[in-house]
Amino acid sequence: MRKKSNCYILAMLLMALLTATSCNNRKFHIDGTISDAADSMLYLEHMSLNGPVAIDSVKLDKTGTFNFSEQALDTITPDFYRLRIAGQIINISIDSTETVNVKASYPTMAYGYDVKGSQNCSKIKELALMQLNLQQQINAIVANPQTGADVMQQQINQALVAYKNTVTTNYIFKEPMKAYAYFALFQTVNVGGQSMLIFNPHASKSDVKVFAAVATSWDSFYPGAERGLNLHNIALEGMKDLRIVEAKQQQAVEASKIQQTGVLEVALPNSEGRICKLTDLKGKVVMLDFHVFASKQSMQRIMTLRDLYNKYHDKGFEIYQVSLDSDEHFWKTQTAALPWICVHDDNGMNSDYLQQYNVQQLPTFFLIDRNNVLQKRDSQISNLDAEIQSLLKQ
Numbered sequence: 001m002r003k004k005s006n007c008y009i010l011a012m013l014l015m016a017l018l019t020a021t022s023c024n025n026r027k028f029h030i031d032g033t034i035s036d037a038a039d040s041m042l043y044l045e046h047m048s049l050n051g052p053v054a055i056d057s058v059k060l061d062k063t064g065t066f067n068f069s070e071q072a073l074d075t076i077t078p079d080f081y082r083l084r085i086a087g088q089i090i091n092i093s094i095d096s097t098e099t100v101n102v103k104a105s106y107p108t109m110a111y112g113y114d115v116k117g118s119q120n121c122s123k124i125k126e127l128a129l130m131q132l133n134l135q136q137q138i139n140a141i142v143a144n145p146q147t148g149a150d151v152m153q154q155q156i157n158q159a160l161v162a163y164k165n166t167v168t169t170n171y172i173f174k175e176p177m178k179a180y181a182y183f184a185l186f187q188t189v190n191v192g193g194q195s196m197l198i199f200n201p202h203a204s205k206s207d208v209k210v211f212a213a214v215a216t217s218w219d220s221f222y223p224g225a226e227r228g229l230n231l232h233n234i235a236l237e238g239m240k241d242l243r244i245v246e247a248k249q250q251q252a253v254e255a256s257k258i259q260q261t262g263v264l265e266v267a268l269p270n271s272e273g274r275i276c277k278l279t280d281l282k283g284k285v286v287m288l289d290f291h292v293f294a295s296k297q298s299m300q301r302i303m304t305l306r307d308l309y310n311k312y313h314d315k316g317f318e319i320y321q322v323s324l325d326s327d328e329h330f331w332k333t334q335t336a337a338l339p340w341i342c343v344h345d346d347n348g349m350n351s352d353y354l355q356q357y358n359v360q361q362l363p364t365f366f367l368i369d370r371n372n373v374l375q376k377r378d379s380q381i382s383n384l385d386a387e388i389q390s391l392l393k394q
Helices: 002-024 119-143 149-172 179-185 205-221 226-249 255-261 298-315 328-335 352-356 384-393
Strands: 027-035 041-048 051-059 065-071 079-085 088-094 099-105 114-116 188-191 194-197 267-269 275-277 285-291 317-323 341-344 364-368 374-377
Touching: 027 079, 027 088, 041 065, 051 065, 051 079, 079 179, 088 099, 088 119, 088 179, 114 119, 119 149, 119 179, 119 188, 149 179, 149 205, 179 205, 179 226, 205 226, 267 341, 285 298, 285 384, 298 317, 298 384, 317 328, 328 341, 364 384, 374 384
Parallel strands: 027 099, 285 317, 317 341
Antiparallel strands: 027 065, 041 051, 041 079, 079 088, 099 114, 188 194, 267 275, 285 364, 364 374
8 A cells, every 4th residue: 555655646746747847848939030130139028017128139140030939927928028139129929838920121120020920919010000100190290390389289189199099999998908908008109309108097087097997807817917917006006196186286276267257157057947157246245155955954054044145135145056966856946945046066076166166065155256256265254244244345
């Protein structure tokens, strides 16, 4: 029994060793020819998350033939490499133990190459050619001496938007789990001597969504993959940066707009569907009130406002009340008997007016003088009656 047991253990160890050896011998191959490059050094570089890392090289002879054979990854996650001679680059995606064949000519190898053996590599070539065309468009726009700075920026933005629409529709969203979709996210162009990402998750909500879509797909197909986790981190950082920018823009009422128009315009429908504009009340002292009728304190607040309205309306006081209730029918029933102007914002708590007026809590009100100039908000007022009376005398 002991001999059989020992033989069994030895057999299992031998099988494990053979399996490990077999796994360790898993290789991928990149071969082909690059003509007109005799005596040039051709580098094979791994495109890691930290940048390119040279893993092999060969000095080309007159035939330009090359053959790289490298260890395949232990995971099923696609990986990225590039062939490079000086500044000329061919991007390669490797999925497991593929054999990719490349034929090119120097010094046009970056765009004038043929690739076989990999759908991802073929798609990457298409993206590279599209990227080159986009760069040429931008160069032409910048080089036009008759184009002013504003028009130039507008034309560049239009070219970028058109490119991104094509790439997201035909490449990224079509197969977000593919290596070429990942590759598309990190394409760049040069504008004014500065390299910039075409898809910039730190500057565009739509670009964040593109990164997130690919990240989610990679989670499903390659769970735990380092590149998938990296995409998630990029998307999260982009969301964070955009929220910070939005918060800064919303910290206070825009002073420049107040100086120009006195107040930020509010134009919303009343219960009859008629649009009521805040600025149409010029000549009156106005309380701009942001309110939720479904709140517990609503009834008491409405009674307070009714007292103010009855006391000062005949002297030129008006209330312009913005409802942020989610239930429009409920709002209509609650305001049917109110004598002042009541309007409703369908966007509720996502109202742009809340952001423009920097409303941090509800209810909140502002006092506006007869000239449509915003004077004070509730937190600045200790005696409301005295403030209203003072503005009415002006």
